[in-house]
Amino acid sequence: MEMFLQLFTTGVMLGSIYALVALGWVLIYKCSGVLNLAMGELTLIGGYVCLSLYQSFVGHGLPVHYAFILALIGTIITGLLLGLVTERLFLRKMIGEPILAVIMVTVGLSFFFKGMVFIVWDTDTQVFLPTVFPIDPIVVWGVAVGQVYLWSFVAAISLMIIFVSFFKYTRWGLSMQACADDEMAALSLGVSAKFVYALAWGIAFMAAGVGGTLLGNINGLNYSVSMLGLLVLPVVVFGGLNSIPGAIVGGITIGLLQNLSGGYLDQYFPGGIKEVAPFVFMVIFLLFKPFGLWGWERIERV
Amino acid sequence: MSYLPSGIYHQSYEAEQTWWRTPFIKGKMIFMVVALLALPHVVGAQWVSVAYTINYYILAALGVQLLIGYCGQITLGHAAFVAVGAYCSAMMVLFVPWPKFLVDAGLAYPISVICAGIVAGLWSVLFGLPSARVKGFYLIMTTMAAQWITVPFVITQYVSRIGGRGHYFSLPPGTIKVGPWEIDSDTKVYYLSLVLVALCLLAMGNMVRSKVGRAWVAIRDNDIAAEAIGVNIIWYKLLAFFVAGFFAGIAGAFYISALSFVSPEHYEWFYSLLWVGIILIGGVGSIQGLVFGSVFVVMVFKLLEMGVLGLSGSLMETYPQLGWMTTKFIFFKESAFGLSVIFFLIYEPNGLAYRYWQVKNYFNLWPFSYMGKGA
Numbered sequence: 001m002e003m004f005l006q007l008f009t010t011g012v013m014l015g016s017i018y019a020l021v022a023l024g025w026v027l028i029y030k031c032s033g034v035l036n037l038a039m040g041e042l043t044l045i046g047g048y049v050c051l052s053l054y055q056s057f058v059g060h061g062l063p064v065h066y067a068f069i070l071a072l073i074g075t076i077i078t079g080l081l082l083g084l085v086t087e088r089l090f091l092r093k094m095i096g097e098p099i100l101a102v103i104m105v106t107v108g109l110s111f112f113f114k115g116m117v118f119i120v121w122d123t124d125t126q127v128f129l130p131t132v133f134p135i136d137p138i139v140v141w142g143v144a145v146g147q148v149y150l151w152s153f154v155a156a157i158s159l160m161i162i163f164v165s166f167f168k169y170t171r172w173g174l175s176m177q178a179c180a181d182d183e184m185a186a187l188s189l190g191v192s193a194k195f196v197y198a199l200a201w202g203i204a205f206m207a208a209g210v211g212g213t214l215l216g217n218i219n220g221l222n223y224s225v226s227m228l229g230l231l232v233l234p235v236v237v238f239g240g241l242n243s244i245p246g247a248i249v250g251g252i253t254i255g256l257l258q259n260l261s262g263g264y265l266d267q268y269f270p271g272g273i274k275e276v277a278p279f280v281f282m283v284i285f286l287l288f289k290p291f292g293l294w295g296w297e298r299i300e301r302v
Numbered sequence: 303m304s305y306l307p308s309g310i311y312h313q314s315y316e317a318e319q320t321w322w323r324t325p326f327i328k329g330k331m332i333f334m335v336v337a338l339l340a341l342p343h344v345v346g347a348q349w350v351s352v353a354y355t356i357n358y359y360i361l362a363a364l365g366v367q368l369l370i371g372y373c374g375q376i377t378l379g380h381a382a383f384v385a386v387g388a389y390c391s392a393m394m395v396l397f398v399p400w401p402k403f404l405v406d407a408g409l410a411y412p413i414s415v416i417c418a419g420i421v422a423g424l425w426s427v428l429f430g431l432p433s434a435r436v437k438g439f440y441l442i443m444t445t446m447a448a449q450w451i452t453v454p455f456v457i458t459q460y461v462s463r464i465g466g467r468g469h470y471f472s473l474p475p476g477t478i479k480v481g482p483w484e485i486d487s488d489t490k491v492y493y494l495s496l497v498l499v500a501l502c503l504l505a506m507g508n509m510v511r512s513k514v515g516r517a518w519v520a521i522r523d524n525d526i527a528a529e530a531i532g533v534n535i536i537w538y539k540l541l542a543f544f545v546a547g548f549f550a551g552i553a554g555a556f557y558i559s560a561l562s563f564v565s566p567e568h569y570e571w572f573y574s575l576l577w578v579g580i581i582l583i584g585g586v587g588s589i590q591g592l593v594f595g596s597v598f599v600v601m602v603f604k605l606l607e608m609g610v611l612g613l614s615g616s617l618m619e620t621y622p623q624l625g626w627m628t629t630k631f632i633f634f635k636e637s638a639f640g641l642s643v644i645f646f647l648i649y650e651p652n653g654l655a656y657r658y659w660q661v662k663n664y665f666n667l668w669p670f671s672y673m674g675k676g677a
Contacts, residue, residue: 035439037378093648099438100376101647104582107378107575108647111640115633237443269459276455279447283432286444290436300526 005143007263008256013145013153014218015255018228020156021211022235022247023163024204030180030242031200034091035103038110039208040229045082045113046209047216047225048121050075054128068132075209083205087198095197114226125222132217152214159210160248163203167244172199180242227275231258234282240295249293254278319511338496342489350488352604354560357495359596361553363577364502365426365546370578371587372510373542374522375433376442378574379449380550382429383422385569386452387551389461391418392471392564395478397464408479411559419551425452426547427540434536437525449571458566470565478559485559498556502549507589509545518542522587572636579643585653594654602642603635610634 021043028036053074057067090109094102133151137144167173178186179196187193208229215225235254239246262274291297312318322328342350362384369375394414404410429448433441462470478485485494509515517538520528529535558564576599584595610631646653 035442090644090648097647097651100370100586101582101651103376103439103442104578105644105647108579108640108643111572111575111636112644113640115635115637115640118633119630119637233443233446237440241439272455272459276451279450283429283444283447286432286436286440290440 002142003263004260007259009143009145010149011256011259012252013149013255014259015252016153016156016160017211017214017251018231018235018255019248019251020160020214021208021229022232022239022251023160023244024207025232025236026239026242026244026247027176027200027207028204029236030244031176032091032095032197033102034094034106035099035241036106036204037103037230037233038106038113039204039232040226041110041113041117042079042205042208043212043215043229044117044221044223044226045212046075046079046205047212047221048117048126049078049209050213051126051128051216051221052121054132058130064130064132068128072210072213075213076206079205079209080202083202084198086205087201091201092194092197114223118223123223125220126216127220128217146218148218152218155210155214159207163207164244176200231278234278237282237292238285240292242296243292243294246292246294254281257281321507339493342492347488350492351560352600354488354492354495356596356600357492357499358553358557358560359577359580359600360499360593361495361502361556362550362573363580363592363596364506364553365549366577367581367586367589367592368506368510368518368549369542369546371581371591372515372522373518373539374525375430375539375542376438377445377546378442378578379429379445379447379452379571380546380577381569381571381573382449382452383426383547383550384554384557384573385457385566386425386547387418387422387554388558388564388569389457389471389554390421390551391415391555392473392558393461393464394418395473396471405479408481408483411478411485412480415552415555418555419548422551422554423544423547426543426550430540430543433539433543446571449574453566453569453571457569462566470563472563473558475562478562488560491560494559495556498552502552503589506549510589514538514541576639579639581653582643583646583653585655588653588655590658591653591655594658598654599639599642602638606635606638607631 021039024042025036025039028034050071053071054067057070058064062070086109090105091102094105133147135147137146138150139145167177175186175191176196176199178189178191179193183193186196212221212225212229215228219225231254232251235250236247237250238253239248239250258274258278261277265273265277285292312323317323322331341353345353362380365383366377366380369377369380391411391414394417395411398410398414400410404413426448429444432444436444475486476484480494483490485491510518517528517533520531520533521535521538525535554569557568561568580595580599581592582595583598584593585591650657
């Protein structure tokens with residue numbers, strides 16, 4: 001029971017990071033209809049940018065926590081800029097192209113980013129040194145929770161709240177919602193679709209960057225972070241491609257599932273069951289509910 | 303698809319669908335076969351290995367072209383089926399107690415190639431089953447899942463451990479024998495690949511111009527309309543997955559003869575995407591495009607390798623701190639591939655095959671090129 005609770009809490013907290021990254025993915029899909037396979041590399045870039053900023057700030061003698069917060073803000077700003085540039089250079093020309101072409105552009109981007117990340121930052125595992133969060137876990141009702149997980153959870157949840165209230169209460173957020181709902185109507189009412197696309201990519205890069213930073217704090221940064229970033233795909237399939245609540249619920253579910261399968265199934269299927277379980281679950285889930293929990297069912301006419 | 307030289311008209315559909323419609327095309331093909339057969343005696347040893355790599359990519363991307371270009375089922379996990387073929391063939395050659403006469407006749411490896419194709423085809427059908435219910439992005443997800451489940455999990459964690467050989471199977475010299483020939487040199491590997499490519503392209507070409515191919519194209523263009531005119535879409539989709547997996551299995555089984563070992567890192571997700579990139583660069587829905595794409599990608603990689611290695615070699619004497627360029631060469635390769643895919647999709651979405659078609663028609667219709675435009 002204690003083991004279950006342990007796995008449960010860690011799973012939920014890990015899942016919140018996936019939910020954050022998936023939120024960015026869903027946003028891009030909702031606003032511009034692009035199915036983005038480069039999400040793993042976006043998390044990777046975010047993690048590395050934050051790491052370099054953090055190290056240089058610490059090197060300049062800033063206290064650890066201020067350095068980390070500043071680095072996180074720097075990552076968010078870099079992510080926003082990168083997102084705007086990527087959208088302008090590569091994705092804007094692909095509006096209205098067939099699905100395979102758009103997907104392969106994002107695949108091309110992922111190759112490009114991956115190559116660049118490894119040219120700039122090398123392939124060895126790098127860790128945040130000095131460690132940002134204290135190592136000793138907090139024990140609540142007999143369940144030990146690593147502080148990294150706890151703070152990641154807090155950061156992910158608060159960022160998600162910021163994003164969701166941004167969509168609900170600001171002018172830009174409302175124009176994004178309008179564009180996602182009916183692009184033609186939004187255009188005729190004076191919403192700039194280009195601006196909305198650019199904003200969506202910027203926000204996705206920001207969310208992925210923060211997600212990559214948090215994942216890097218948990219396990220260290222290497223290529224496997226981009227594999228974790230790819231886990232957004234089972235998440236969004238589970239929640240429904242164009243549902244923001246679906247992304248959040250799906251993220252937490254997949255994190256939970258991953259942790260529980262790692263804890264309980266690993267003895268029967270040794271090896272990487274933890275990495276594979278979300279994908280197996282996704283295939284089975286697709287057979288029964290192809291549009292996810294809250295995705296829009298598409299009705300086709302000939 | 304393509305225009306004939308001026309003044310040639312066919313009277314029947316058979317004449318229009320034949321392989322060699324004019325003596326000129328026949329002569330061109332014969333010239334091509336002779337040139338390909340003579341290739342290893344003309345060029346240096348490193349280019350022979352480039353040539354069989356091209357052939358391997360053609361074989362592997364053939365199934366991708368079938369699924370994406372002809373049947374409209376997007377797959378991003380084809381390396382999984384190539385891996386299944388490679389492992390199946392290697393394990394059959396190594397572990398099956400072959401009767402003496404079969405080994406002496408050099409039939410063990412050819413039989414294993416065919417079995418590898420069938421096993422990979424069935425494995426592919428297993429992951430094609432969701433295509434009965436889902437399509438588009440969701441199908442991409444299931445094929446990706448095929449990649450993640452097959453290569454990093456089943457093969458790396460379980461299949462590679464069979465026989466206690468550790469991470470990979472190595473094939474001792476002499477085990478790969480086709481008929482009287484032992485496949486032990488690059489030239490022989492090249493000829494083997496040439497035979498396999500010829501057979502597979504022939505099979506593919508015949509399939510796409512028959513009833514099966516027309517059904518696939520109907521499904522690609524609009525699956526609901528295809529169903530309405532009486533095409534059994536589930537059956538034909540699964541058939542497409544089987545045939546694509548079969549070709550992939552043959553590709554995998556062929557490549558072990560070139561490598562003489564099998565290890566999971568040759569079947570990573572990168573390769574699945576690479577093969578999709580090849581057909582996009584070459585041209586979707588065209589067998590020629592597949593060949594052009596493979597040649598383009600392999601040659602770009604090779605030239606990049608020569609360029610980067612040559613450049614860093616000469617620069618290193620004056621700037622020793624540039625040594626990272628050689629160690630990180632593979633990342634240059636990946637970035638260049640990613641960028642070339644993006645640029646092809648943005649600026650040349652019809653692929654190289656379309657350019658070739660335009661150039662060919664310009665000469666076919668010369669000097670009356672204006673006749674070909676709209677008509």
